[in-house]
Amino acid sequence: MDQFTINLIFVGASFAIYIGIAIWARAGSTAEFYAAGRGVNPVINGMATAADWMSAASFISMAGLIAFVGYNNSSFLMGWTGGYVLMALLLAPYLRKFGKFTVPEFIGDRFYSSTARVVAVICLLVISITYVIGQMTGAGVAFSRFLEVENATGLYIASAVVFIYAVLGGMKGITYTQVAQYCVLIIAYTIPAVFISLQLTGNPIPGLGLFSTHQETGQYLLTTLDGIVTDLGFAQYTAGTSYLNMALFTLSLMIGTAGLPHVIIRFFTVPRVADARWSAGWALVFIALLYLTAPAVGAMARLNIMDQFWPDGVQGEAVSVETIETDPEYDWMANWIQTGLLGYEDLNGDGRIQYYNDQNPDMQALAAERGWQGNELTNFNRDILVLANPEIANLPPWVIGLIAAGGLAAALSTAAGLLLAISSAVSHDLIKTLIRPDISEKGELLWARVSMAGAIVLATWLGLNPPGFAAQVVALAFGLAAATLFPVLMMGIFSKKMNSAGAIAGMLTGLIVTLAYLFTYLGILFIPGTNLLENVPANYLLGISPLAFGPIGALLNFGVAVLVSRSSAEPPIEVQALVESIRVPRGAGTATSH
């Protein structure tokens, strides 16, 4: 059986399971559609949250970004886990006690203002759609590889599948499907990592293998890797460069996590306040299983790639074009070249492919001496690394099929959760509450589905030319969440005096300033070529990269909110009483909707 058939079987079987569950648990009422009737156990909820959370960015993209950059991209690891601490301590229990269905609903009630609610809906839509672009990017990569088509075709297929899938079920379908997806994605991520860790270090636990001895050289794995990459002119794997950007970027991802509407919505679905606290912990347990493995996947993949291009070591000869074309060990290259995400070119015509850092001045001298005329691995899309990893390590075909299924599970589960957040914001917060309160349940569900479809079309169109690799696009969504929703949610709980004018001004400031900063460097609406300044560090304000801007937006949001709130009337006494009541767990009933 060929690889294509095996991929189809694995992906097909996993899809059959998800769709089966979605049909079995089809949402009947609007309450079920949004929040699964609140009957979800904290461990199960934690697992579903983990699947919801770990998207194409975590599964497909993150290890690749770590692999090619090293220590500096540890931001993704700390940022996307540390946010759960903020979530568990600062938001989850109180939002559960408040007991409504959506984030804009909380903001509208707490700040006693429909305007605040509408502004929250706008923030939510901007965040979620940016996030969906990242998912589409990742899902497109996965589909293009396993169906062996061009990247853009993969993207269209991905959007069709997401559409059918998300429109079928609401949260209840999604909760149990997401448990199944978690199982698929964690198995798919772990198995190849275990194989590779055994091959390289003899240690079956990848997270420990990362800090173990590399069997071939007898040195530590990281020491070996540092040696090879620096010999080729790349930055040392374990060394850091810009500590300011790294700290800000990490903070952006952390605050953003705690401000992401589709994750917050999860904590509305647990039965009790105490469960909301435990749920965040369980979610992080399931997330950590992947996140402790990811840095090992990154480092080991980088080592394997170096080894493929420099089979005789970096002082020896590079791999020959003939070997790449004929040796089955290099089949993965041909497979990925047809997606358009990988490419090589024998620039100096010596029949060999030299992969090195041609931007490094010291390396240029050495290259001239050895007759190299530039880096010949001309294209290596970071998003292919995790999916290509089992092929690069020559693992059995079923492992490769498994990772295709896992990558798609990760992209689909998150896309579905995001679309749910988008659709509930439009149908519930905009249409039902503000525009047409007399709308029937059926009409509300229809609007929910129409808004999902609209969001997918927009995200697919923008996903054709994404403003970065999947994890970077997703990181932009986090920056926006950090700058808009997190500060007002937190002030809504921790400050009784924060009023509607302050919250609205804060959210708008955070949203507008952050979007302006992103669009300046990445293009208006992320459309390539419309950027005002080139996206290079020399142009950045105080050296802060667009990816790391979230905390600055959040700071402005906090500052403006406090200033405006101090200079306008205090919130009404019943709102202050509401804040008192959400601070204690007692009296948390089942959630209501108005």
Add this chain to the structure above:
Amino acid sequence: MAERTTNLKGKTPERAAEDGAGYWKANIRIITISLIIWALVSFGFGILLRPLLAGIEVGGTDLGFWFAQQGSILVFLALIFFYAWRMNRLDRQYGVEEE
């Protein structure tokens, strides 16, 4: 913080308000301590204080690298579970747990 072993149900409104303030103050204290640890292991050991830990070797690199890639995640987990356990106990001490 004021540890209360008795479960104060059926209290007067004044007593309840005073208790509410005490409960919230205790909560803020636990949050503050937890967040200091949260920041120390990630922004501290993992990033800004990494040069200070450069002398401590871990598997071919230094302790700061380990904190950045794995250690901080393990501490985050411990923090969330500690907070859930501690707060559920605090709820009962102040008699504000869910029925």
